[in-house]
Amino acid sequence: MKGPDVIMFVTRCKHSGCHNLVAGNIPFCNEHIADLPAYEERIAKQRSHIKQHTHEYNATARGATDERKQRDSFYHSREWKHIRLSILERDNYICKYCYRFGIVRPANTVDHIVPAQVAPELIRDISNLAVICRGCHSRKTDWERKFYHTGYQSSQKIKKDILLKDISELPNFSK
Numbered sequence: 001m002k003g004p005d006v007i008m009f010v011t012r013c014k015h016s017g018c019h020n021l022v023a024g025n026i027p028f029c030n031e032h033i034a035d036l037p038a039y040e041e042r043i044a045k046q047r048s049h050i051k052q053h054t055h056e057y058n059a060t061a062r063g064a065t066d067e068r069k070q071r072d073s074f075y076h077s078r079e080w081k082h083i084r085l086s087i088l089e090r091d092n093y094i095c096k097y098c099y100r101f102g103i104v105r106p107a108n109t110v111d112h113i114v115p116a117q118v119a120p121e122l123i124r125d126i127s128n129l130a131v132i133c134r135g136c137h138s139r140k141t142d143w144e145r146k147f148y149h150t151g152y153q154s155s156q157k158i159k160k161d162i163l164l165k166d167i168s169e170l171p172n173f174s175k
Helices: 030-062 066-074 078-090 134-147
Strands: 010-012 021-023 109-112 129-132
Touching (some): 078 109
8 A cells, every 4th residue: 555645654663773664653673573572572561551650750740739839839939049058158068967967078058957848837947957968868858758757759747746856866777
């Protein structure tokens, strides 16, 4: 059924290093067609991963509470940008969590010592803000999920009875 009204396209074989042209709907040339089952399995895993990620994203971001939407919009505000810059300059772009153990590590993230999810009233309090490096931030976030039960996927109620407001009260995240 080839004719002037049928457009056929071609692509290169998906096998690494192969430059043979194949019909657009077939991923491999005849020489590498044996790679097809592994390729289809890899594509199926990728689709499954994307589906899982989309499900988690929709459950947390799209199903956000008004409190979370308000908190998230604050982080895009001019006010937060000014507060963040002043904290970075105050702390000389040095991670305060590392510095308390004698480690000087550059950083450009500003962290709430008591998470905003736990104490929203402290979101603008500069005494509750400190510069933190990427490694400490990751470890601190994991610790907060266990200690305060924070995180958007947590089914437990957020623990607000004990607020650790000073960096010196927190564990060592600078490992």
